[in-house]
Amino acid sequence: MQDGQEFGPWLGRQLRRQNMSQAELAERLGLTRAAVSAWITGRAQPRAEMVRDIASVLGTDIATVHNRTTDAVTARPVRWYHRPAHADGGREFGNAAAFAFDADLAVLAREATQNSLDERLDTTQPVRVRFTLHELSGEHLSSFLSALKWEQLEAHYEAASESRQKVGRVLAEGLREMQETNSLLLLRVDDYNASGLTGPEYEDGRFAAVVRRQLDSHKSSDRAGGSYGLGKATLWATSRLGLVLINSTLSESHEGRTTRRLVGRLDLPWREVNGSPYAGPAWLGEADTEKDFEGVSRSWWADEKTASELWLERESAAPGTSFLIVGAHDAAGDADSLQEMHDKLSAALADNFWAAMTAGSSANAMLEASVCTMRNGSLVIPERRVDPRERHSALVRALRAYLDHETVPELTASEEVAYARVPLVVPPLRNTGRQAKGVEHQAVLLVTSADDEDQQHSRLVCMRGSRMTVMTRRPRDLGIGVDPFQAVLLAGYATGEGTEDVHAAEAFLRASEPPEHDRWGTTDELTATYPGASRRLTEFRAAMDSALREIVGRRPTRDVRGPEVLRTLLRLDIPASGGGRRADGHPVVRSVEGEVDAAGAWSLRVFLKIPPREDPWLLTPVAKFDVRSGGRPTLSWSELTAVENCRIVDGVVVIDPEVRSAAFGGVTAVGSHPVSATMAGVTVDIQKARGASA
Amino acid sequence: MNTLFPYPTLVGEIEVRVKQVRIDGKPLSLSVVSRPQRAVALHQVERPNWEDGSIDLEVTLPELELADGPWSEVACVAILTEGSTNTRVVRRLQRDRLSSTWSGSVPVLRAMHRDRATLNVSAVATVGGVAGRTIGTADEAWIIDLLARTPVRQREIEIAEADFRDGPQEWLRPFKDAPWLVETAGEMPTILLNSSFEGITQLLKGSGNPLEKAASGLVAAQIAGEAWTAMFHSAVADLELDDDGAPLIPSGWRESVLRTMLPDVLPGLALADALIEVHNRHAAGYGWAELQSQIHFAASRRAQVPKNLTTAVRAITRSQEGATR
Structure with a gap:
């Protein structure tokens, strides 16, 4: 019975759910209304045989009444509730808060993770955040849509996307893409070791701040990052369909329960469906039975099956919230494929939260974040912890x-x-x-x-x-x-x-x-x-x-460098003033290839870069052994051959006019080698041929 | 200029990082190391008489290439050299298996160096049965400057004030009437401003009215012009020769001077060709006199004489206009 709710609140809710008054129950049990009231307010507990009677009146079994982990009638229909248009005829064609940020995945990663950090529960342990990209198509898509009760939304989407406002165009594009590709991208953001969406349905609290309100920064401590309550709007802004489903495990019980508090919220512009006008938002949930909110869809305590059908089942009982962004996209447009989006999320997490993810040898990190990617329920890119050290x-x-x-x-x-x-x-x-x-x-x-x-x-x-x-x-x-x-x-x-x-x-x-x-x-x-x-x-x-x-900073040097006016005229590191020099006015060696042949001579191929001009170039190639210090021994050529765009005339390489590149080959004379060719490096220079007109 | 070796060499880069610098066992602030400039400044005002320095290095070799290549017994060595003292210190670096980097420490003994040493790293291996062959060297060496306080690669021409008439330097006495002197014999060219020549230093610091600025610019241009001419002559006179008599491009400030001035002295010639031509004329003497006007032109261009003169002329014209009004 440890998960069970207190008997009083549980019974009270069952009565509301069945539209049964306390008096009615008292009458059917043959008791006074005061006795029932005492149970509900927690002043008294029913005896065992009375529990059996209560069960039969509520139409359920005794175990349900004993355990009180579920409602007596779980089958109160879950449905979409669309907010009727304002009585004054005002129309909103979008949620201004959603425009405060770009609907960029990087921004979403930043805002959503910051919210999770702000709601960290056990401050000695990191809050764990996981981003899951999940692409659904075919069969998987249709079963998801039916779990989502898409049929109750279709007409609203159609009406809303006809609007020529910005939000309408985004919707139309999202719907078109879903229909054309028959696939839908979900982005799930889970946090664990966080507070979860606690608090009542409509009154002040975390739940209402996220699900019911705009610009309500319900921060649990003064350590929080934000103060405007704008961050959550990025969740909806990232969805092309304006649709986010939520499953929260609460850190403090509400209605005596903590697990699987589900709700969906849809942000649409003003629209008219079947003749009735609707304002912006809609909620997915159970129809409320409380008088003031009759008919409004409220969060419900879902069973495992529903949660899994909506891809909202959480991996552990640790408190926290899962947001499922339906029809996720990157409005910045630089991440289209799953891999790109995956990488962008990882990079954004590392860039924004490297500090929160850094642990000391004795201090835990504040945050652990990971990203994984799935397609139709199977892993495409396995989950990987974001390591701040990588970036x-x-x-x-x-x-x-x-x-x-x-x-x-x-x-x-x-x-x-x-x-x-x-x-x-x-x-x-x-x-x-x-x-x-x-x-x-x-x-x-x-x-x-x-x-x-x-x-x-x-x-x-x-x-x-x-x-x-x-x-x-x-x-x-x-x-x-x-x-x-x-x-x-x-x-x-x-x-x-x-x-x-x-x-x-x-x-x-x-x-x-x-x-x-x-x-x-x-x-x-x-x-x-x-x-x-x-x-x-x-x-x-x-x-x-x-x-x-x-x-x-560098330590200041003593100022012995002389007058500035003189120093600037004596700088060694700048090219001559006004000397707008033509780049490479002369042929240069671009590269040299070669090897030592069987005879012990260097066989070389020399590639030249030539500035085109109207006269031919006459060049003398000079090969030398490279030594560490002192004069370099010059080698003579035993053979020079033209390879490309040139002629060899008496040991001079003649390059024709208007040529841009040339190559020649050369073999050194072994007799001119002071040491064996295999023991020295060789360099090749070109010089203007002596006595030739340059 | 790329050298071709008769055995396979590394294509990948060798990266050298200076991790820590110590003198007499005391670690120095990292601000004496400049990674972009690849320079270390060892001069410490607080500790001018240090004896024993060391530089900790970390080197990354292209490990993948090494693993697949024909090299065996690969070693990595750091080589500290200084031309003027002919010092050459070689230290083997140790490979760290975990990070696959090479690291070690190179000693810098104050007594073995004069002012500027060069630190480079080579990979050495056995290739084709021959041991100890250099298979790669870092692209750019580090400069270890024992006299500088800030790590900069490019040195500046020194400008110093000295009292020519009554100062401690005897050799300046004969020049007591000269406002400045250009000296190019040392490691770095030095311009000495004669502080006993009244007004020269104030003039060069000239600020305030346009006339003073113009005069200051004009004098600076003249000093600079003389300095560039002297430096060029000194650089050409000092060239080292290859075996075939062709001059080698020098290093340090001489290289900078020749590279910037030769295109104006001998327009239309490649640097190597211009160097041969200048050297031949200087050594053989023919055509050297004809070259003087070119050298003069190149120097005054570097010293921005035309610009400074124009400024001066304008300033004077304007001041006269002001006076007549």
């Missing part, structure tokens, strides 16, 4: 050294990680009065040498919260000639500390972020909450640069 090894090294307390104050070896503190003065809140003082937060700066393969380097990655990257900025005034480096700035909770200044800094920086959470700058919220905030941010940036300069 960001130097950055991961920096963070790991910090977690393991292995940083150094000054870099002396290329694997080392330097550590410094960067002060941020958080001004007092406006409403705390004039006397309040700001607090100083010490952000952490980590610097290490860039790896050779790092494509992006010499930037400062700024993070806060659950080590999410807010921005990557180019530091200023580092001085010239700084070697490539990787630097991370950890501010607020990202430092892993918990002092008061950390809370203040976190709140301050979060307030400074725009909805994209991609920079620390002046926002309405910031200026409204903190006086002098903009100046503090400027100081913060300057402090970052100066701390970085301390670590990577």
